[in-house]
Amino acid sequence: MAKAKRTLKWQRDPEGMRLRILEAAKQEFSAHGLAGARVDRIAAKAGANKRMLYYHVGNKDELYLAVLEGAYDKIRSEERGLDLEHLDPPEAIRRLIEFTWNYFLRNPEFLSLLQTENLARAKHLKKSTKVKSMHSPFVEMIRTVVRRGVDSGDFQVAVDPVQLYISIAGLCFFYLSNSATLSVIFGRDLLDKKAKDERLAHMVGLVLAALTGQSVALFEIAKAPKSRSVVAQTV
Amino acid sequence: MAKAKRTLKWQRDPEGMRLRILEAAKQEFSAHGLAGARVDRIAAKAGANKRMLYYHVGNKDELYLAVLEGAYDKIRSEERGLDLEHLDPPEAIRRLIEFTWNYFLRNPEFLSLLQTENLARAKHLKKSTKVKSMHSPFVEMIRTVVRRGVDSGDFQVAVDPVQLYISIAGLCFFYLSNSATLSVIFGRDLLDKKAKDERLAHMVGLVLAALTGQSVALFEIAKAPKSRSVVAQTV
DNA sequence: GGAGAAATTAACCCGTTGGATAAATACTGT
């Protein structure tokens, strides 16, 4: 009895608990999708009781939306730190591609969450008020880079910044989010180090070549078919 | 009573039933994912009893795999009909992009199925023996186009055909499969006619400009920000 | 016109799952 402070059956830690719940939920939702996610597994992974989820966040859907909003929040805030304004345009685009690629590599759950939400035709995201506001600054950032590139003569065309971003994200996203099926159907491991390096080079080359009109060295990593010698590395 | 052929409670039609089941399953799986799909709904949509699914195809997972294989089968067989061999290389690439784009537009369930399967890290697809075999011809077709383009001087670089195809598919796929969330966060409808036309132009322009080094007219549909007059349509 | 096989239906089984209820435990101010 009389221990100065006897060991507690549990400690209170509302904020910590909330974070652990959201982290556990992120893992569960990205691993199994919305319908496949199990509330009990989330609770277990968070070291909590199932009832806690409802107490701290809400029901399964609210939990899911909270996770989704958190995911967008995180990537957009990291992107703000890129400040592409101070780089010359081609270098800015290169950095944007590399950042996007590496972010997707480092945060595979983000990709899964996006897939899940699109499968649901953004039903939940539409309810979110927070998310909509945080994207226009990002678009303007890209628009500025493109305009500067056109003015300086580095870029051939004034491309729509939204199209450009969707293309960049798409080149990264599809490769990574679909690497499982692509690896199967093409019979090669798309996630080993060499393959990833080649992919990054390919994407940077593709986009910069299109924008600048000049062939980019890294783009030319072309695998010759086994029977042939190396194909000409033309101009 | 005694009508020469009294009305039947039901007709027999094994093959028809199997097709209806697979079609219903395709819709259900693409609309709700694997875990979200409901066996009863599939049965209802197929105008069948739940027991029929198990009788004609198998359990939920087998049903899903059958749908997935059918989907791959369909797109790959349509692709075979493209015969890019008889077009000059830039035109062949353009046609490949347009086909992929239109196929994805016409078959949104295919996109959903791929997303679902990748969410599951291709767990089911790996079990399929059929699917693996049908992709090398397609890759070789693209490889030939690229090689011809390099030889003729149309293309600047000998790009890896698998990378190229993943890029083309990715540009189309991401835009369409993620159009729901993208529309929300960018605040514009990406699926109206004008947006789709612009996207196709953008993709063709991007890829062909990168391959040929020449700016493609269609690529230059650049939306100026509302406050500004039209940005220079450079070179 | 009947026997056996094939196709289809109806009803049930039972583990799972999201969510709810109520009690127990820790914290806070006074």
Place this chain on the structure above:
DNA sequence: ACAGTATTTATCCAACGGGTTAATTTCTCC
């Protein structure tokens, strides 16, 4: 130290969902 509140636990349950069993209807072939 005590009342009131916030946080956490322990159970429970009704609905659901995949899958199975067994009976019913149609077809085929002799």
